[in-house]
Amino acid sequence: MEQRTILHLDMDAFFASVEQRDSPELRGLPVIIAHPTELRGVVSTCSYEARRFGVHSAMPTSQAKRLCPNGVFIAPDHRKYSAVSKQMMAILARYTPLIEKLSVDEAFLDVTGCERLFGDGVTMARRIKEDISRELNLTASVGISYNKFLAKLASDLEKPDGLVPITPSDLETRVHPLPISRLWGVGQKSAEQLTRLGLRTIGDVAQMNVTRMRTYLGSLADHIYLLANGRDERPVQPNREAKSIGQETTFAEDVRDVVFLETTLLGQVEKVARRLRQSGFEARTVTLKLRYAPWQTITRNHTFAHPTDLETPLYTAVKGLLAKCGLSREDAIRLIGVTVGNLVPKGTVEEQTQQLSLFDAPTPTVETDPRQQELSRVVDSLKDKFGDKILTRARLVRREEE
Amino acid sequence: MKIIILKNALVQAIQNVHKAVSSKSTIPVLSGIKMAADESGLRFTATDLEIGIETLVPTLIDDEEIVQVKEAGAIVLSARFFGEIVRKLPGKTVEIEVKQNYLTIIRSGKTEYNLHGLDHEEFPRLPQVAGNQVFSVQSDILKDMIRQTSLAVSSEEIRPVLTGVLFTLKNGNLKFVATDSHRLATRESIVEAPPEMEFTNVIVPGKSLNELGRLLADNDVLVDVVVAENQVLVKMGHTQFYTRLIDGQYPDISRIIPTTFKTGLTVNTKELQGAVERASLVAKESDNNVVRFNIKHDRLEITSASPDAGKMSEPIDEIQVNGDELLIAFNSKFFMDALRVIDSPDLLIEFTGSMSPFLIKLPDNPTYLHLILPVRIY
Incomplete structure (x- = not known):
């Protein structure tokens, strides 16, 4: 395969930068995007000024307030960010149609073969940065390399406003000294395990004995070995849709009441299922996320035999997952959330059959119960016409009034 | 006990009761066939406690002597050995004599077997079914x-x-x-x-x-x-x-059988049977052997498909359809089972929707009815 040219673009402190751009008085100040009133929420993004105080995204808001008492806390305005994101993606589209949008402020571009038009990867990256700076008054960091892993790694090396190429000859000097946690697919747990095995840097992984490590790490060994040696064949997949749809709620007070948790889940499932249907996808898996008061977070998955976009099977599944967590009265829950993943376009899955029975009631959680589908279709059309508040489940009514 | 019996009558009697012999009982005597001789003839009994069969070979049938009872008595012989032996015996008649310790001598032609029998007193008595029902x-x-x-x-x-x-x-x-x-x-x-x-x-x-x-x-x-x-x-x-009999209450089926229908069709039994059978060849067994009927106003199309094998379709034009058009999927095995026991040249099939049971009726025999629940496709 010919060598590709992949760009990874990541906006710098995106939400915070947009706010600072739109409100000049915020410039130079530590701006923290988080619900100011929801002390128990987490930080979405913060400006580089705030990062100097040790604040980072996903940190509890209360902790951010302690670290940076003079910070400017701003509630996120997702509509605005999404509009800016669209403008940014439009700029990228001038250079290549092969754009894989990773999130609102991040994308891969495969610019292989565009050199004649726009110059080499570095030139193109510079032009894109200039466009974004001139038209949006924002800065981005871009990594240029020959695969996705290295491009993404590069964009992060000199943030903000970075422009870092990684060529095959840079691998040893620039990549190998980096810690293993920079490897794609290596989380905190795997990192600990690798460290115990004596692997600290990407260079260590690149030289490890794969056969031996396979016995400890399984398939992860091959995966990281290839990455560490600069091999990553994953293509840039344009028009990629959301990988998951989720909803989570952080409670103002820790919750010990399972029924209340279930009701919360039901509300979340309703929203998730509606978004799922709007996107035209069906989900194969549903994940329950629970955060206990001591900030311990667990997730539990359920995989459906047949993908679904309906409330009933989703709710039955997450309720079952919650029951499996075996919450006792001592367990206080701080956050609960539902995410659906493994999305597949609706109607693309091979059909399934079910023999009907005279005496046994049909299983209530069939992933594609035609009557449920019809119900959801009617509910959706009502909500489309009159707004989301027009119809809800009786069980959720009191909560919304409160 | 001592008797002489025509071999054919003996073979037939054993064959009659053989089905009731217990094949996996822990009670040894149940794996045997009981024979009891008295003035009326020779009585054969077998049971697995679920069913019991008793057959009498009378001394005379139409003045022909079938069994000659020389000495009354009874014995239980292993059904497996006894059955095999009797079928292979060379003579036209068989003599059976029970000696001490249940030793049983079977003679036919020049052959003589000595079989170990079992005490007939241990053999369960078949229930005395009393009642005027x-x-x-x-x-x-x-x-x-x-x-x-x-x-x-x-x-x-x-x-x-x-x-x-x-x-x-x-x-x-x-x-x-x-x-x-x-x-x-x-x-x-x-x-x-x-x-x-x-x-x-x-x-x-x-x-x-x-x-x-x-x-x-x-x-x-x-x-x-x-x-x-x-x-x-x-x-x-x-x-x-x-x-x-089986203990328990049979479910009420009176409301299960639909009395009205939305789509009715009359079709030649053999033609439909052939088409469904052909369609079932590509249906997936693990997936309920699904075959579909696509019923239009003037024709019936039989189709089936499986992702691995391929698909099949066959129209039948010579049919009469009353009511709505319909697409329905069902287990072809059930359908073929039903048609196998039908002798009428034509069938009447009545549907009430793709998720409701359909009825197979016989235009020339209102005493028979077969209902099949469809398969839901999702």
Whole structure:
């Protein structure tokens, strides 16, 4: 395969930068995007000024307030960010149609073969940065390399406003000294395990004995070995849709009441299922996320035999997952959330059959119960016409009034 | 005990009772066949405690001597050895003599066997079926009723009552119902019964009925059926058949059978049978053997498909359709089972929607009905 040219673009402190751009008085100040009133929420993004105080995204808001008492806390305005994101993606589209949008402020571009038009990867990256700076008054960091892993790694090396190429000859000097946690697919747990095995840097992984490590790490060994040696064949997949749809709620007070948790889940499932249907996808898996008061977070998955976009099977599944967590009265829950993943376009899955029975009631959680589908279709059309508040489940009514 | 019997009569008698011999009982005597000789002839009995069969070989049939009883008595012989041996015996007659310690000598031609028998006193007595609940039915009709319904019994023990065929009698009308909850077969017949005789919820094990069906002759001789508290006795000439009944309440099926329909079609049995059979060849067994009917106003299209094998379609134009067009999917095995026991040249099929049971009826025989639940595709 010919060598590709992949760009990874990541906006710098995106939400915070947009706010600072739109409100000049915020410039130079530590701006923290988080619900100011929801002390128990987490930080979405913060400006580089705030990062100097040790604040980072996903940190509890209360902790951010302690670290940076003079910070400017701003509630996120997702509509605005999404509009800016669209403008940014439009700029990228001038250079290549092969754009894989990773999130609102991040994308891969495969610019292989565009050199004649726009110059080499570095030139193109510079032009894109200039466009974004001139038209949006924002800065981005871009990594240029020959695969996705290295491009993404590069964009992060000199943030903000970075422009870092990684060529095959840079691998040893620039990549190998980096810690293993920079490897794609290596989380905190795997990192600990690798460290115990004596692997600290990407260079260590690149030289490890794969056969031996396979016995400890399984398939992860091959995966990281290839990455560490600069091999990553994953293509840039344009028009990629959301990988998951989720909803989570952080409670103002820790919750010990399972029924209340279930009701919360039901509300979340309703929203998730509606978004799922709007996107035209069906989900194969549903994940329950629970955060206990001591900030311990667990997730539990359920995989459906047949993908679904309906409330009933989703709710039955997450309720079952919650029951499996075996919450006792001592367990206080701080956050609960539902995410659906493994999305597949609706109607693309091979059909399934079910023999009907005279005496046994049909299983209530069939992933594609035609009557449920019809119900959801009617509910959706009502909500489309009159707004989301027009119809809800009786069980959720009191909560919304409160 | 000492007797001489015609070999053919002996072979036939063993064959009659053989089906009741227990194949996996822990009680040794149940793996045997009991023979008891007295002045009336030689009586053969076998039972697995679920069913019991008793057949008498009389001393004389039409003045021909069949059995000569020289000394009355009884013995139990292993069905496996006894059956095999008797079939291979060289002579026209067989002499059976029981000596001490149940040692049994079997002589035929120049052959002599010495078999170890078992004490007949240990052999369970067949229940004395008392009761005046007796009705009479032609052997061939009873046989047909069994054939047309027993295929629909459930093979799963989760709901024991569904492993049996429900017998009901009212106003001289005998009705059989069997269902495994995915399909249901019913057959009725007028029988000779006392006018006041009536019963419901008599559940006869399907397996027992299959054995009974084998014993029943294809003629119009009347057989007597005695219905008692927990067993049924069927008397056919010199042979009697007992079966235990299944405890429990049979589900109410009166509201299950639709009385109206939205789509009705009349079609040639053989043509449809062939088409469904051909369609089933590419249907996936693990996926309910799904075959579809696409019913239009003037034609019926039979289709099936499986991702691995491929697909099939076959139209039948020579049909009569009343009512709505319909697309329905069903298990082709159930359909073929139903057609296998139908002798009418034409079929009437009545549908009430793609998620509702459909009925197979016979235009020339209103006493038969077969219901099949469709398969939901999602």
